[in-house]
Amino acid sequence: MSHTPATARHLLRRPDGDTTPRFSYGADYNPEQWPREVWDEDVRLMREAGVTVVSLGIFSWARLQLAEDVWDFGWLDEVMDLLHAGGIAVDLATATASPPPWLTTAHPEILPVTERGETLWPGARQHWRPTSPVFREYALRLVTTLAERYAEHPALAAWHVNNELGCHNLYDYSDDAARAFRLWLRSRYGTIDALNHAWGTAFWSQRYSGFEEILPPRLAASHPNPTQQLDFKRFSSDALKDHLRAERDLLRRITPDVPVTTNFMVMNEMRGMHYADWASEVDFVSNDHYVLPGPRSLDELSFSANLTGNIAGGRPWFLMEHSTSAVNWQPVNRPKRPGELARDSLLHVAHGADAVCFFQWRQSAAGAEKYHSAMVPHAGADSEVFRSVAGLGRVLRELEPAAGSGRAPARAAILFDWESWWAAEQDSHPSSRLNYKQEALDWYSAFLDLGVRADVVPLGTDLDRYDVVVAPVLHMVPQPLAKELTRWTENGGHLLTTYFSGIVDENDHAWLGGYPGPLRDLLGIRIEEFAPLLDGETAELDDGSTGTLWTDRITVTDTGTEVLASYRTGDRAGGPAVTRRAAGRGTATYVSTRLGPEGLCPLLARTLQAAGVPGDLPESVRGRVELTVRAGADAEFWFLVNRTDEPAELPGVTGEVLAGDAPERGEDGEAGPLVLPPRGVTVLRRAAARG
The missing domain is CATH 2.60.40.1180 (Golgi alpha-mannosidase II)
Structure with missing residues (x-):
């Protein structure tokens, strides 16, 4: 049998082969935490709430495999049968997220090691090395056993590889990681001379004679080599992706008609996994998202859902986890207010999610997440949370006509680049206060404040579909990217970029001749020196806006470059703060300070007007x-x-x-x-x- 392409199905497999699009609704389900008599009640309440799918077995390795050669599938067989009888599909996890105590006792060499050489011991979760051959062997044996046992079970709708890959074990500095890192570097560079050039090892006497001398960037006497750090970030994302592929390939061989996914974490500060690079490895994209408190928390939710939808290529995706109310891991965990459960869920649907699921179905009575909200809270079904959950189930049924539809593209976009994110926030930089995602989110909030739709798209997206593109803190600009941005702008696009953009190439080497490197000619400016601001320090602009975080000493180098705003106060007083250059049929704008959404709105409005991009809603x-x-x-x-x-x-x-x-x-x-x-x-x- 051959693998069924993702385009031939709508997210989940159905036993009857029906591919009619419909919304799925549910949660992580952990019946192993509860006595048998609770399970029937669970299925009854699931049906009452409109639940159609659950993710099952995520943290059940220790319950499924009691010892190396002792297995217990009876309880899982019974749960699968109960769910199927209740009309509830199963997204079955491979259960490899957390190895059981017997395995770590027998093989402590699978445990991750920190940059300080400290072992991360069992007692929580995800205590495994992504590059451990021993862990891989045991994990794939478990996956094989599960796949062979449940391949034909009618409840099986999808495979859920591992869980939140890299959430706690992204960076492992063990000897296994060192060996895998060297192989990755050999593949990337070919020769040690090429690596020495890329890493700039002439600095601080770091030249390597052979790959066997290289280590991960473990705790060092001072700042580790920046390109070594960047490559280790690239490698670590690839190592997790390789584990995803290993489980996926095995599942596809045994169950070619069952789609495979894993839950990304496009949210908040989860920067380490290059999800745009991972998206093609799964049959459909899934994501987990949790709201952080703050004045722009809803904007961040929308931003992350928007980016997820575009990582998925505009096709429907699966919201695998979010919360019904409070979480358990913030300093203060506040419940959601009336309406927020439905609003947060439907905003993900608005950006393309065709499945809405929560962590978790029934709130745990014990364990580290017992105070994390669930669809059935500690108070039980006679609760406002459960009534809201059931109400959302009814709304999703009412929205069935929209299932399967794609995201309608906007005319404006924000360009999001993982490698610029990684490189811009490394150590020994002009400011440790720089926050790549916050600057991107500021621009997104400005679009929302203006009532203009904007896509959040990963680097590599075809920009020709857009009239306006914002590339905030586009720190890493290889020469081909600079040429593409120039071509797009000269063909009529309106580009806006910011401070600390165009600074380094793909090896994290500074472009020489002045900043912003290969974007100088396009922007018509030259910057000799950065001038970041201290905490609490501001720079007033003559258009009434206020800058924080950063300023630049800008020289205008092209007669076609217009100064839109100048600094009114501070060391840069009288100098350009915001510039715009006409380039072919388009324009290129540079913003040298953090203005926040309020300061960006007037500038963005002018650009949108020039591009002929109107607001989508009544001005009121x-x-x-x-x-x-x-x-x-x-x-x-x-x-x-x-x-x-x-x-x-x-x-x-x-x-x-x-x-x-x-x-x-x-x-x-x-x-x-x-x-x-x-x-x-x-x-x-x-x-x-x-x-």
């Missing part, structure tokens, strides 16, 4: 309501999300209401304006836009 609600559009063959689906705690009226916005409150009708029978309740979501079906 711009900034208060987010619009995201999914497009089907015959219709568009407008997801309108209230970003505020006040009602939002949307005059002139019409369509068939699939979810949310329909407009009230007056005595004359005419429908009034659409009104979104606080933190509310309305979904409209509208006629497809004509290109």
Whole structure:
């Protein structure tokens, strides 16, 4: 049998072969934490809540394999049968996320090692080395046994490889990692001379005579070689990807018709895994997301869901985990407010998720996550959380016409580059305060505040579909990327980039001749020296905005470069702060300081106007309501999300209401304006836009 391509199915396999798109709904399910009499109650409540899929067996290795040659599948057989009888599909985990105590006792050499040489011992989770051949052997034996046992089970809808790969064991500095790192470097560079050049080992007497001398960037007397650090980040992402492939390939050989996925963590500060590079390795993209508190927390949720949808190539994806209410790992864990459970879930759906799942089904009574919320909380089904969970299940059924539709592309985009993220935030830089994702999020918030849709796209995306592209802190710019950005701009694109962009090449070598390196000619500026700001220090601009974090000493080098704003205070007073150069039919803008969403809005509005990119919503609600559009063959689906705690009226916005409150009708029978309740979501079906 050959592997069924992902395009031939809609996310999950169904026993009847039906490929009709539909939304899936559910959670991680951990029945091994509960006595047998609870299981029947679980299935009954799942049906009441509208649950259609659960992820099963994620942390069950110790329960499945009691010793090296002692297995117990009876309980899992029974759970699989119960779920199938209840009409609930199973995303079955390979259970390799956390090795059991018997394995780590027999083989402590599988345990990860920190940069300080400390062993990470059992007692939590993910205590395994991605490059350990011993761990790989035992893990693949488990995967083989599971796949052969459940290949034909009618509940099996997908395979869930491991769990949150790299969440706790991304960087391992063990001898296994050292050996694998050397092999990776041989493959990348071919010769030791090429590596010495790439790493700049003439500095600090670091020249290597052979690959066998190289180690991971373990704790050193001072800053480790920056390119060594960058390559170790690349290698570590690749090592986890290699483990994903090993499990996936085995599953595809045994069960070629069952799709394979793993849960990414495109969220917050999870920077170590290059998910744009991983996306092609799975049959459908899955993601976990948890909200961090803060004034722009909803914007970050939207940003991450947007990026996930574009990593998935605009195709539907699977929200594998998020929370019904409070989590357990923040300094203060506050519950979600009324409406937020549904709003947060539907915002992921708006950006392309066709499955909405939570961690977890039933809140644990013991263990490290017992205070993490769940679909069935400690209070039981007679609770506001469970009533909200059941309500969301009904909403997803109402939204069924939108299932299978893709993300409708925007006309503006934010370019997101993992390697610039890695390189820009390394040590011994002009400022340790630089936050790559925060700058990208500032621009995204500015788009939201202006009521303009923008895609968040990984590097390598075809930019010709966009009129405006923001490339924040595009620190690493190889020459081919500089040429592509120049071509796109001169052909009519409007590019905006920021401080600390165009600084290094792919080997983390500084471009010489002045910053921003290969982007100097495109931007029409030259920077001799960075001038980062101290904590609490600001720089006022003559357009009324205020800069923080960073300033540059800019010299305008092209007569076609216009100074849009200058510094009014500080050491750079009188010098350019924001510039724009006409380039062919397009423009290239440079922003030399962190302005935040408020300071970026006027600048971005001018660029969008010049590019002919209008706002998507009535001016009265711009900034208060987010619009995201999914497009089907015959219709568009407008997801309108209230970003505020006040009602939002949307005059002139019409369509068939699939979810949310329909407009009230007056005595004359005419429908009034659409009104979104606080933190509310309305979904409209509208006629497809004509290109």
